[in-house]
Amino acid sequence: MRFAAPLLAIALFVALAAPAAASGGGGGSSSSSPQEQAPASIQERLTSAETYLPMPAFQAGVLQRNNNQGTIVVDMGLDIPDAALRRRAQLNAPRIRDALRTALANYSSVYYRVHTAPSPTELTRQMQAAVDRVLGAPGARVLLANIIYQRPQQQR
Numbered sequence: 001m002r003f004a005a006p007l008l009a010i011a012l013f014v015a016l017a018a019p020a021a022a023s024g025g026g027g028g029s030s031s032s033s034p035q036e037q038a039p040a041s042i043q044e045r046l047t048s049a050e051t052y053l054p055m056p057a058f059q060a061g062v063l064q065r066n067n068n069q070g071t072i073v074v075d076m077g078l079d080i081p082d083a084a085l086r087r088r089a090q091l092n093a094p095r096i097r098d099a100l101r102t103a104l105a106n107y108s109s110v111y112y113r114v115h116t117a118p119s120p121t122e123l124t125r126q127m128q129a130a131v132d133r134v135l136g137a138p139g140a141r142v143l144l145a146n147i148i149y150q151r152p153q154q155q156r
Contacts (some may be wrong), residue, residue, distance in 0.1 A: 060108040075146040099130035
């Protein structure tokens with residue numbers, strides 16, 4: 001019981017400090033002009049094409065024989081030349097991200113075999129089918145930038 005009060009105080013401090021740190025509210029000068037923007041993320045710098053819609057990095061665990069065998073990480077984006085379809089993709093971005101995560105999880109648990117290289121062809125095929133299903137029409141092309149397989153760290 002005597003540890004409950006300090007733990008509660010620490011938890012309260014962390015809960016209040018996290019939003020302030022995330023908003024950048026600390027120690028910085030307020031003299032910067034409103035037209036300055038944060039630097040572009042890696043995915044925004046990948047290409048300057050207007051038809052490119054960047055996606056966040058997706059991860060899925062590789063589980064085989066009830067053991068964690070590693071993680072597959074995919075960096076990607078969508079190339080959508082049709083403006084109307086690109087607008088629909090932007091409006092449905094959460095659904096597309098969910099479909100892409102599901103496709104990656106399906107690939108990592110069903111198609112991927114440990115100690116082999118991930119297949120970009122099969123992964124692209126599954127992700128392309130997921131994007132077409134969400135958008136309701138073909139026209140968006142899945143572009144993979146990186147596929148990384150990370151083995152779990154060995155316990156020493």
